[in-house]
Amino acid sequence: MPRTTDGDTTPVPQRLLAAATRLFAEQGYDRTSVQEIVEAAGVTKGALYHYFGSKDDLLHEVYARVLRLQQERLDTFAGADQPVGERLRGAAADVVVTTIENLDDASIFFRSMHHLSPDKNLQVRAERRRYHERFRALIEEGQQTGVFTKETPADLVVDYHFGSIHHLSTWYRPDGPLSKQEVADHLADLLLRALRP
Amino acid sequence: MPRTTDGDTTPVPQRLLAAATRLFAEQGYDRTSVQEIVEAAGVTKGALYHYFGSKDDLLHEVYARVLRLQQERLDTFAGADQPVGERLRGAAADVVVTTIENLDDASIFFRSMHHLSPDKNLQVRAERRRYHERFRALIEEGQQTGVFTKETPADLVVDYHFGSIHHLSTWYRPDGPLSKQEVADHLADLLLRALRP
């Protein structure tokens, strides 16, 4: 077994990732020094550069985790055996809930994209596009079957909805009047109402 | 007359602000050095620190300009002599157009807030809140007169709409298939349809 520092027995790479996620969300990528991260994780630079190639790598890992999670959940909802309206509502509400449950990840995602190295940025964008297209397909299906209005291009509707989701981290307060489920239902309602023919 | 550098006769402070805006939007606040800014503006550090107190000051100026402009335009639309539905549609579409016309400002706005010093951050937030409240008042007016549905809290509707606007800079491409006016009309439509009773 690798040496355990202090009482914390969770593996060092995960501790580093967790510390980095929190600090990046609180202060931003550039304002967070590698020194701060390793101190928060209770290790030293040697450990960090043993597991990760660079500070940039750490950021990329955060993105990869979020993307994997969201893609999986969307697949579940999109593939369900329900009318398209219900599938879209389910997916739209679920992405709100999981975003709120990982607000740190979300705020990093939308504030720090441009800090990724060009190739990693491209990779993330491609992954992201796949996600959007999946979501868009749901809307187009509804439009073609006449359940949703065709007045607005599906592309635009997707960007409209995800814009607001990306900004949840700016205004959602866990101690506010609305629970995450309530917010999710409201936002899904807004989307569905906007799509009514 | 103050010394003019090269052929550019626009005042130095404005040149600095323009250069800073572009660079902040392209690379982010932290990734942009003061040296880069002054080089892009064709002056030196002495000039920058003659007109601005700090790098932070420069960022604050960008915010102040945007806020002033948006507040003025909203006031115009909100105070028009029209039914509330038309006033809201006008305001909602206009903010999209002006945001697209100043995409650099917009991307700085939503990405670099946390780089402002705490007191300036507070100031900007307060100003921003006033703007949101103004917008919310329009929606509430429509809800009370029965033109809009009351199903979703007005607060949430405002955040929903502005979330998508803040993210225009991530997906809107001037060379894309839709003109800024078309995008604005579509987004205003989405909002109005979502508010239909």
Place this chain on the structure above:
DNA sequence: CCGCACATACCGACTGGTTAGTCTGGCGTC
């Protein structure tokens, strides 16, 4: 209408501090 004092606008070398990433070495386990 001259000349002196003062102000405004800017230059650019310099400083003190911070940072990402490297490297050597040592500890523990198989």
Place this chain on the structure above:
DNA sequence: GACGCCAGACTAACCAGTCGGTATGTGCGG
């Protein structure tokens, strides 16, 4: 004794902001 795991001092680069200095313009007393 080899190898994975990690410590921590070190380095080279960079950066915001400072400061003494210079050039141009402006007001005023004589």
